[in-house]
Each structure stands twice: as C-alpha cells, then as structure tokens.
Amino acid sequence: MPLKRVFDRLQETEHKVTPQRLAILEVLAENQGEHLSAEQIFMMVKRRMPNIGMATVYRTLELLAGVGVLHKTSFDEGRFRYEFREADRHRHHHLVCLGCGSIAEIEEDLLYQLEREVERKGFKVVDHSLVIYGKCVKCQS
Amino acid sequence: MPLKRVFDRLQETEHKVTPQRLAILEVLAENQGEHLSAEQIFMMVKRRMPNIGMATVYRTLELLAGVGVLHKTSFDEGRFRYEFREADRHRHHHLVCLGCGSIAEIEEDLLYQLEREVERKGFKVVDHSLVIYGKCVKCQS
DNA sequence: GTCATTGCAAATTTTTTGCACTGCA
DNA sequence: TGCAGTGCAAAAAATTTGCAATGAC
DSSP states (O other), X not given: OOHHHHHHHHHHTTOOXXXXXXXXXXXXXXXXXXXXXXXXXXXXXXXXXXXXXXXXXXXXXXHHHHTTSEEEEEOSSSSEEEEEOOSSSOOOEEEEEXXXXXXXXXXXXXXXXXXXXXXXXXXXXXXXXXXXXXXXXXXXX | OXXXXXXXXXXXXXXXXXHHHHHHHHHHHHXXXXXXXXXXXXXXXXXXXXXXXXXXXXXXHHHHHXXXXXXXXXXXXXXXXXXXXXXXXXXXXXXXXXXXXXXXXEOOOOOHHXXXXXXXXXXXXXXXXXXXXXEOSGGGO
16 A cells, blocks of 8 residues: 555544654565564664654554554464555455564455355454465475 | 373373363363353362362463363454363354344365465464354344 | 572563543644 | 643553472482
C-alpha cells in the first residue's frame, strides 16, 4: 500500500499524520517483506527520532492495524510482527524456517476452495493466516 | 492421541509421567477441542491438585509441545493455546470468530496443492497453521 | 544417594495504561 | 482553548528462570 493511501485512510478515520506516525510508516515502507517486530521498529525509528517512546510505537501499530493498514501476525514466537496489508486481497502466506527463523512469503493463494467450503457451512470469511513451517533451502544440509 | 501413546512418547524421550504431568494431560484430554490457554489449564489442574505451580504447567506444556504431543498455537491474541496433536497428519485448521472469539475446527485439508507448490521451490514442509478469521453463524445477525 | 522434577518467588519479555505535557487546529 | 497525540514511567500480562526442597528409583 502506497503511503499516500495510508494517509487517506488515516484521514478517513479521523487520525492525524503526525511526525511519529510518519516515521514509523517510513520504516515499515523501507523494510517491506521484513516482518518487523515492535521492538525492531522502535529501534529503527529511534535512529531518526531519538525521543520517540516505545508506547507511541505500540499505539501507532495498534492504530494502523485497527484501520486496516497493517497486519499484526504471530509466528508462534511470543511476539507480534507487523507488515503492510494488501489493499483488497487477503494476506499472503508465510514460510517460516524452523532452522534459521527466516520468514518468506508466498503469493499463491489457492485457498478459494477451502474458503468456499467453510462459507457453505455458514462461517463468513473475513481473512486468513496461513503459516507453513519447515526448512528453507539453506537449512536443508 | 490416546494418553497411553503420550506416556510411551514421554518414556521414549526419557521423561517421567509425574502426577502433575498426568493431571495436565487429563485436563487436556477432558477438554479436547477447547483450545485451552496455559492460564485456563492451570486453573483447571489446580482444582484437582491445589499445590501445583504455574511454572510446572508452563514447563509441562513446553515439554509436551517439544516432544510432539501438543500443538502450541497463537491465534493472534497475545497468548498461546494448546491442544493435542494429531498423530500423523498436519494440524487441522481453525475458524476464529471475530465476534465472540470462539474457535472451531475444520478437518478439510486441501492444502496439498499449495504445499506441493512450496516444496517445488525447495522449502521442506514440516507443518502448517491455517487460521481463518471471520464471523460464526451466531455472530452474523 | 542421585537426579529429574517441583513449588515458589523473582525476573524477563512484551504490551498496555495513567498522566501530565505539548502543539497544532 | 480544546483535544488528539506524545513521552515517560509504572503497571499488567504472559512466560521463564533460579534455587532449594522433594521424591521416585
């Protein structure tokens, strides 16, 4: 999602684009595909804005997730990771390597059939999260 | 997984079946399909064994997950939930209701195609976790 | 006796909250 | 001036760890 669209979304929901929010969004934008944790985001933002507080980072991430700009996902490590949400589609899937902990993405969806099945049973699907655990190419030696 | 098989698994891995571990396993067995959190398990075990400590519960759950008896899953609520692992197959999928928080299970797998695709790219699949978020039948009014 | 396991309390880690303060509309 | 937003410090929630005591073989 381009930052411009994020600003619009914040306006729509009556929130301001403050320097702190902007800095956090920039860090996220510069690290697309990195699946950063709040702690990582905090440290990176702190470099360009040394006075920012951890609470602001958490509040901002919560806000951005709340208005649909970010995804907040747990990869079963006891902490959340954040990334931009695709505008219209469901979130993509993740490959988590049990060896090195790397997180890759896959774009294939292929869950239509399964979701059709679920909806047929009366569950209204909003989103999904698929995490595949295994060994990445490097860790298979 | 029948408890008998769990005991075998503990023996194989050189761990004892202590009264505490047994009590925790019983609670889990009596609440199949409930996706209990550590806190919930602790409270239920405490009823039949008032002296048990929270740390023992956490250590036991960690142990059982480590030897493959339990699944430790995050449903993005900031805490883990535990359930028995199916013997051979991957874990089943979950439907989390964004209205009431209920967690249902679905047995369909239907991820073979996607996993084949992933493996074709060199990632060795060990397990997966699919959580579908939406509205359950009750919460759609 | 040995050694895995336990209970307790303290510590850690992650996230949230209270509150006074700031700064733009 | 009003009020959303912020920084800081304290609190809360979830989990882990240190350590002395226990108890099964």
